[in-house]
Amino acid sequence: PGGGVWARDNDRWQLFDKGGTLLGTADWLIVAGSGVAHPRWTNTFGGDPPLVAAIQASQLENDNLNRALEAIAKQEASPVLAVFWYCVGEEAKVWCELPFAVAQLSDNDVLSKVCVQRLESGACSVVLHSTKEFALQNTGVYGKSSSAARVGDATSDASREDLIINELLDALAGVNLPPVPDKCSYGPLLHRWGNAFPKGEALAEELSLCGNNANVAFCGDYTETDARMGSVEAALLSGTEIGNRIAHHESDRASGL
Ligand SMILES: Cc1cc2nc3c(=O)[nH]c(=O)nc-3n(C[C@H](O)[C@H](O)[C@H](O)COP(=O)(O)OP(=O)(O)OC[C@H]3O[C@@H](n4cnc5c(N)ncnc54)[C@H](O)[C@@H]3O)c2cc1C
Incomplete structure (x- = not known):
């Protein structure tokens, strides 16, 4: 259940709608709200959170991503x-x-x-x-x-x-x-x-970009920035920051670094 589902195909992310129609493919999956990665999803909608389900289905092994999911699961929201x-x-x-x-x-x-x-x-x-x-x-x-x-x-x-x-x-x-x-x-x-005002530890910067075989990035008010967690400012800063980091990551990869 849930809105759409992601799958990995040839190192690209695919997004399907509820009926199974492919909506598009992308190099990176950017998770702009923690809901799709948090156990809270199961209480609200039933089933695994979509990101967890996609990782399991594609048998993706990525340490950073696993650590990011663990950190997000510990966050609470009031x-x-x-x-x-x-x-x-x-x-x-x-x-x-x-x-x-x-x-x-x-x-x-x-x-x-x-x-x-x-x-x-x-x-x-x-x-x-x-x-x-x-x-x-x-x-x-x-x-x-x-x-x-x-x-x-x-x-x-x-x-x-x-x-x-x-x-x-x-x-x-x-x-x-x-x-x-x-x-x-x-x-x-x-x-x-239901997901308002995230509490606990913001998702650390080193965990918000999971490159290598995964290409998953996290941004939003639940991630670490210089601003207060759970604010518009944190959301804006993290979005800009993750865009820049992905661009650097891709240019490093293209130059073989
Ligand atoms: C009542 C209230 C008052 C607030 N007042 C202030 C304030 O005065 N100042 C301040 O700085 N902050 C305030 N905040 C906090 C601020 O609104 C949030 O920190 C900010 O909006 C977070 O932005 P975001 O982009 O990280 O997440 P969101 O704005 O939550 O964006 C996540 C988006 O993902 C979408 N989404 C979720 N699940 C799915 C899915 N499965 N598929 C597709 N889309 C999905 C959601 O619809 C949403 O649009 C307030 C929050 C609340 C609840």
Whole structure:
């Protein structure tokens, strides 16, 4: 199960869709999210994580890759449920007038953070973050349009999704915030990020590029960079870095080094 599957053929990676149709081939497989390599996959979708399955099926032996998989398996992630919406005009006014951009809530069972982003011409986006505890109580609920639902066929009860959205929205009154506008231009939508905020040791730089017979590279907020693990900055830096390292690796290989 899962979205597509990889295989090795003539030292190249192949990507197949769920129906077994070959979508394309590539010299390198770049793993831009740890989910496909983490045992967490098995709990969510069943079956081995796709990267582990591909390595086993192609009988790939690569020490660095094995060590990378071990390191990723030790990482944990704290889940977050977020509900967000975008509104304009009169509907946005009351939210734009609030005296904060980010409010951290320490004593609420449901809400941990409320972010208000004011945009041009009086529009605004609002994101409600759940507490970790609330997200843990509601594991197994995926947003209708999430990658978990689309890519991995994770099943989820849509009525539970609506209940969770309502619980987060209802919690606004308890912290003296206005209700969600009657008419939003977008949302309110549930974003369940089971893999949010990676914790533990970032994947070490020497393990994020596995050359030789494997040609697998890792990037994303779970890998080691100068930035904080679990941040947009870490994700961006690691992507740029791995691109440069692959280019060097290939040019060294071409010159026989
Ligand atoms: C609620 C919340 C608030 C945050 N706020 C901040 C903040 O204020 N500042 C900050 O710096 N960071 C923040 N972060 C963290 C930041 O968003 C992440 O660190 C960053 O987005 C990670 O980027 P990434 O590219 O490593 O991973 P992701 O953004 O998770 O990208 C991985 C991609 O892989 C896709 N994918 C997964 N599995 C598959 C599959 N099997 N097949 C195909 N595609 C797949 C996913 O859909 C996703 O698009 C926040 C995170 C959350 C959850």
